Amino acid sequence: MTTRTATARYQGFGKDGKGQISSQSGVLEATPYSFNTRFGEEKGTNPEELIAAAHAGCFTMALSFALARAGFNEGSLETIAAVKLDSDGEGGFTITRSDLKLTATIPGIAEDQFEALAKGAEANCPVSKLLKAEISLDWTLA
Template sequence: MTTRTATARYEGFGKEGKGQISSASGVLDATPYSFNTRFGDEKGTNPEELVAAAHAGCFTMALSFALARAGFNEGSLETTAAVKLDSDGEGGFSITRSDLTLKANVPGISEEQFEALAKGAEANCPVSKLLKAEITLTFELA
């Protein structure tokens, strides 16, 4: 149906290397990434941050569409995704979980209906399906 692309370039290797990530849309344009943006405080991005942004965005959009299909047309959704990178014990790393935290304001919806729609969106958003990590969802409905 659709294909999106991004490019990563890395010069030098290991902790001393420096990279840049660009997306076809231009939203990311030679955005720096490196060991220090991943594990330190250097300005730039890292793969886990990008996965978190993708998961938060995908889930929130999926829930928005589910709410619209259920007849709700006003309100707001704000999701934070916390993606955890752990050592895999074999000298490498694995993304082990993505914790979604949702703040929602949907006038007229019951907590039971909202929970069902939110859980459906979490299970069925394409990024959730892509991740093999544990995914949790907590929400606050105002």
């Protein structure tokens, strides 16, 4: 079993608050996030962008491994994930979908075989599964 972590800190509340996200690997190190990085054009990240990056990366890697198992050893894959955040009509928001757009170059593959492998990777990559998973919360009020 592998566990990876990330930490989010937020100072202040609502639109005036400012946060930072750091990841265990150090790729994200006190990366800013706030209302303006989420809904405006301020430099920084946001949860939807991070989910999109995770989904694109996970799906592409899953497909890469599926292609290798099927005997393909050259080519390229590029996936754009677009995560959509919509108003829930009650003053909040809901992530309603993640659209994956894949461009692939795989010499010698038949279209039906590629489609089956791509659909399998989409259904079975861990991030696709997470987006359908149960979530738990453990909290402490200090």
